[in-house]
Amino acid sequence: MALSPTSTTTQELHTQWASISDEQxxxxxxxxxLTPIAxxxxxxxACVDRLLEDVVLERSLLELGLKRTEAALERSKKVYESSLSGLGEQQEELPGSSSWSEERRRSAALATYYREEPTDAQxxxxxxxxxxRLDRLEAYGRIAEEMPEQETVGEEIDEEWEDDPWADDKPVAPPKRVPLPLPLVAFLVDDLVTTTCYLVSTEQFVPAHIVLDRFGPAIWPFRFAILESxxxxSLASEYRxxxxxxxxxxxxEERPPFAPRRSTLDWTELPGFRNALAEAHIPLKLLIQVSQDHNTPSRPDPLSSEELSLWYRERIEGLNSSGFVDSALSLVQHAASHGVPGLDEVGEELSLLSRLVYDVAPPANVEVEDEWDFNRWKALTPSDIIRAYLAHSSSDTVVQDIHRLVMPYLYVLESRAERSGNTDPSLPNRLLYEYILQxxxxxxxxxxxxxxxxxxPAHRLIRDDEDMARIALACLYGSNSLDEWGTMSRIFECLPAWDTPEDGDETDEVDTTIASLGAFVVPSTARPRCTPSDLLLFFKPLPFTSLSRALDVLDVHLESGEILARWSVPAPLRWFLxxxxxxxxxxxxxxxxxxxAGGTDDMLSSQDDWEWLLEDMLKLAGSGDTELRGAFCLLSRDDITRIFFSGLLSAAKFDIAKALLHSKKANIQxxxxxxxxxxxxxxxxxYDNASSGNYHFGEMKLAYDxxxxxxxxETIQRQKDFIEATSRLCSYNITSRPGIPISPIEIRLTKDRLSLISRVLSSNSDAYKHTQVILDLANMLGFKGDVVAEVKTLAMLADTALQAEDFNLAYESSVRMVSTVLDFRVSSSYGIDDPKVQEASEVCWIACYQLGRQPEFADVGKKxxxxxxxxxxxxxxxxxxxLTARRPIEEEDKEERQASLAARQRGARTTISRKHASRVNGNTVSLASRLQELRMPNLSSPITPDPAALAEKAFRAAANFSFSDFSARGRSLISDAARERSTSGSRTRYDGAEVSAQAQKVLSKGLGWLLGDDDK
Incomplete structure (x- = not known):
């Protein structure tokens, strides 16, 4: 504000005032x-323009300025009070004078004065x-007094001077206070509503309450805007x-009492002055109208109880949605204590939710996935809430947590049901049982x-003994646990014991119940698993006598379960049902x-351990008692012993098995x-599990041992032979597929095991040379004494030798095969009509036919x-x-004979006597005449269509033919001829006994060799 000085001295004072800074x-x-200025x-x-942080200086400055306004105040009051007499002559000229009030006329007169004297208005x-500002300064001082004392950090009291005798004479320093939340200058000039909102936003509730108490009429309409800040x-107890x-x-709503600094308003604060000042249009901004400097919504009138309850509810829901459950609960408790209606149920819910949020602390190593809020709480069912209360409870704390958290919640649910008229006394137990079952x-x-x-009874969670039995049966038989048998047994020990009379009808009823329960727990498509809740429904109608018998059965099942678990074959308890x-x-x-059990080496390492296993298995079989039956009650002692001995062998404990067979203690019958x-x-x-066929190690060795x-x-030896045969077959590197060796299981499952011989011969180039080895292999494969299999094996050997062009070895195998077949024909009780004889003959003649017609085979006689x-x-x-295949070979033999005969004639060193020749010729003529009687067929002509008839005729002729006419000389002649042939060819030599056979061959030559040689 610019003012013109009136003298040089005043100008100097003005300059001096302006040159002094606020700090100085x-x-x-x-x-x-300032005082000398008039x-x-x-x-x-000047006093308004300068703002200081020093409270004392600021108060002195304000009081000086206030004192300089007193003269103008007195003049204005006189004008205001004398306005009625001064306006008497002009009253009729004022517009609407009849309707003007006295206050309005005074304001008008004062406005006229202010227009004439603007200095007084200012x-x-x-x-x-x-x-x-003085009011605010007083409030600021009050705030400073209410600020808490500042804690002294780092100052140590010297114990030596703790009892200083002169301490009482020293002045006591005032305690240090926490710094004020905002500077004095801002507090003096800022909008009070804005200042109060700032204070509460920084949780300075004591200063905010002082401001509201001092300036309540101006701030109270904006109370809800302040509360929203x-x-x-923050807890409601802090800003209650x-x-x-x-x-x-x-x-x-109750309007709170206020305590302003001044009990009465100054004349300049009355509406008449404000109206006159506004009507005078003095160019000076009005600074203290706090309600006009912001757009904060106001509610100047008290709310109704319903509106106030709605505000609290909205505030609580906002806090809940943000997750501040403790703040919402504190607000509900405050509202309820101050009579706000309609918040009882919300208070109960928040109280229960706060227990969940703040009393259920997860372990340090557990990370909480989701934050709890009121909406999530309301979406939960009672069962979900109980599980949430006990989510982090351990076996050591669960009972205490149920008493501390769950039971109050159940009582609240029960009281709510009573208030709503739906009384349900079983509700607490039902919800508690539901949690226990899960x-x-x-x-x-x-x-x-x-x-x-x-x-x-007051300390028991489950107070009904029968309910305890039902829940225990449901929990144990519905459990999938396989390793908590000690826990299950301790649960059983907690159950009540009843003395029930022995009654046969009741026993039958219990047996029927157990059988029904066994069918009840069997999985189905509709219910893959029988839960404890399902089982509780089954046990619920049973009387205590049936429950007692069921507990007896449970005792047996628990003992059986412990035995099975001991030997690493645990079963869930419902399996026994x-x-x-x-x-x-x-x-x-x-x-x-x-x-x-046998597969665990550490468990069964000695004979005593196996005897213990047998003892337990027999214990599970029981003694045949129909009331309390063990896990293997349907198996006899013989069944158990067989199963045990099989397990003993499967564990490869052969020495122990032999010892137990002769042990009187084990008594394996x-x-x-x-x-x-x-x-x-x-x-x-x-054998089937073996990966290698070598019976010197691995599974195959176990199969043999x-x-x-x-x-x-004989059966045992036959199995041993087969194992040896398997080992030999695998040593020949037979493959089931290219590059994959044949496995023992494939050998055993081969339907035609002779095909394995064929695969050995085809995969090993030299195997056919070891005839006896191959025959022994066939015998070990299970064909010992089987002539047909032997013949087939010899045929495969002959065929393999033929393929390798080893004709001599092929011939030997064929000769052995023929000998075997002929002996088989003689030894068979059915003769040639035996199907096996026919099968062996079929294999033999084909093999002989194949080798006999081979052109590469040079030995014509063998062919x-x-x-x-x-x-x-x-x-x-x-x-x-x-016969067709034999004809060219006969011609070849004939040519060979003729060539050999000519060679002998040219190189003969002796001459046969005529007498000898005449006898030979005589016999020859006799032989020729007899051969003519046989009417030998023309081999050059086509074969007759009925070879069987021809053969029969030949047999009759041969039967009538006698070789007794041959003399010693004739036999000698034939022997000599045979010797001569042997020198030029590969034919074997004939002795005197073979002369007759040779003659028979000559006889049957024209008949197509229908008769074979009898000797080998």
């Missing part, structure tokens, strides 16, 4: 510079500013003085230990027990045949011999084919 200003400066408006303006306006995490409440009538067994154990019948009437299931589990069957089955199992446990027999055997053994419809 003192009380002396105020007295020395211009009240300039001094007042001074009076400045007076309102000084009064407002409070942080959501700022919250609205219900008045004593219970119908509307809880882990360690927590179930803790709950049952907290519900023992020996405890006082399912298998109660199934011998197949019990046999299967007994096999698992014997085999899996198995016959030799049974032991043999078990050994064969175990050996086959080892297992047979030594049984007494020697003729083989084709002769083929003629002898082949069926009648194949004679023509064999």
């Amino acid at each position: 200003l003192t009380l002396h400066d105020l007295e020395a510079t 211009n009240d408006l300039w001094v007042a303006a 001074l009076c306006h400045l007076r309102t500013i000084f009064l407002d 409070i942080p959501e995490h 003085d700022l919250l609205p409440s219900i008045d004593s009538s219970g119908q509307s 809880a882990p067994l360690d927590k179930v154990l803790a709950i049952f230990e907290g519900s023992k019948p020996t405890l006082p 399912q298998s109660n009437g199934s011998i197949t299931e019990q046999r299967s589990w007994a096999n698992r027990m014997a085999r899996r 198995l016959s030799r045949d049974v032991v043999e069957d078990i050994c064969l089955a175990s050996s086959q199992e080892f 297992c047979l030594d446990v049984a007494h020697p027999s 003729l011999s083989l084709l002769g055997r083929a003629l002898e053994l082949c069926p009648s419809d194949k004679l023509a084919d064999v």
Whole structure:
């Protein structure tokens, strides 16, 4: 504000005042510079213009300015009070004078005065500013006094001077306070509503309450805007003085009492002055109208109880949605204590939710996935809430947590049901039982230990003994646990014991119940697993007598379960119900027990351990008691012993098996045949699992050694031979597919095991040379004593040798094959009509035919011999084919004979005597005449269509023919001829006994060699 000085001295004071900074200003400066100035408006303006952080200086400055406005105030009041007499002559000239009030006329007269004297108007306006700032300054001082003391950090008291005698004479320093939340200058000039919102936003609730108390009429209409500025995490107990409440009538909001610094308003603060100042249009901005400097919504009138309740509810829901459950609960509690209606149920919910949020602390190593809020809480079912309460409870704390968290919640639910008219006394127990049925067994154990019948009823979680039995049966039989048998047994020990009379009808009823329960727990498509809740429904209608018997059965099942778990074949408890009437299931589990226990080397390392296993298996079989039956109650002692011995062998404990068979303690009562069957089955199992056929190591060795446990027999030896044969076959590197060696299981499953011989011969170029080895291999494959198999093996050997062009070895195999077939024909009781004889003959003649017609085979005599055997053994419809193949070979033999004879004649060193020649000629003529009687057919003509008839005729002629006419000389002649042939060819030599046979060959030559040579 610019003012013109009136003298040189005043100008110097003005300059001096302006040159002093706020930090350097003192009380002396105020007295020395402002007091001498006579211009009240300039001094007042200077006091308003300068704002100081020093409370004392600021108060002195404001009081000086206020003092300079008193003269203008008095003049204005006189004008205002004398306005009625001064307006008497002009009253009729004023517009609407009849309707004007006295106050309005005074304001109009004062406005006219202010237009004439604007200095007084400005001074009076400045007076309102000084009064407002003094009020704020007083409130600021009050805030400074209410600030908490500042804690002293780092100062240590010297213990030596703690009892200083002169301490009482020293002045006591005032305690240090926490710094004020905002500077004095801002507090003096800023909008009070804005300042209060800032204070509450920084949780400075004591300063905010002081401001509201001092300036309540100006701030209270904006109370809800101020409350909205409070942080959501702040508890209502911290700002309870700022919250609205219900008045004593219970119908509307209570207006709080205020305590301003001045009990009465200054004349410049009255509406008449304000109206006159506004009407005068003095160019000076009004600074203290707090309600006009912001757009904050106001509610100047008290709210009704319904509106206030709605505000609280919205505020609470906002806090809940943000996750500040403790803040919402604190607000509800405050509202309820101040009579705000309609928040009881919300308070209950928040109280329960706060327990979940703040009393259920997860372990340090558990990360909380989701934050809890009120909407999530309301979406939960009672069962979900109980599980949430106990989510982080351990077996050590679950009982305490149920008493501390769950039971209050259940009581709230029960009271709500009563208030709503839907009384349900079973609700708490039902929800508690539902949690127990779904809880882990360690927590179930803790709950049952907290519900023992020996405890006082008030301390028991489950107070009904029958309910305890039902829940225990449901939890145990519905559990999938396989390793908590100790926990299950401890649960059983917590159950009540009833003395029930022995009654046969009741026993039958219980047996029927157990059978029904076994069918009930069997999985189905509609219910893959029977849950504990399902089982509780089953046990619920049973009386205590049936429950008692069911507990007895449970005791047996628990003992059986412990035994099975001991031998690494645990079963869920409900399995004992399912298998109660199934011998197949019990046999299967007994096999698992014997085999899996044997597979654990550390568990069964000695004979005593195996005897312990047998003892437990027999214990599970029970004694035949129909009331309390074990896991293997349907298996006899003999069945258990067989299963046990099979498991013993499968574990490859052959020495222990032999010892147990002769042990009186084990008393294994198995016959030799049974032991043999078990050994064969175990050996086959080892055999099938073997990856290598070598019986000197691995599974194949176990398969071989297992047979030594049984007494020697033909069957055992046959199995051993087969294992050796498998080992030999694998040594020949037979493959099942290209590059993949054949496995033992493939060998055993081969239907035609002779095909394995064929694969050996085809995959090994030199195998055919070892005839006896191959024949022994065939015998070990199970064909010992089987002539047909032997013949087929020799045929394969001959064919392989033929393919390798080893004709001599092929001939030897063929000769051996022919000899075997002929002997078989003689030894067979059915003769040639035996199907096996026919099969062997079929194989033999084909092999002889194949080798006899080979052009690369140079030995004509052997070829003729083989084709002769083929003629002898082949069926009648194949004679023509064999004879056709024999004809060129006979011609070749004839040519060879003629050439050999000519060579002998040219190189003969002796001459046959005529006498000898005449005899020979005579015999020859006699032989020729007899041969003519046989009417030999013309071999050059086509073969007759009925070779069978021709053969029959030839047989009759040969039967009538006698070789007794041959004399010693004739036999000598033939022998000599044979010797001569042997020198030029590969024919064997004939002795005197073979003369007759040679003659028969000559006889049958023209008949197509229908008769074969009898000798080998």
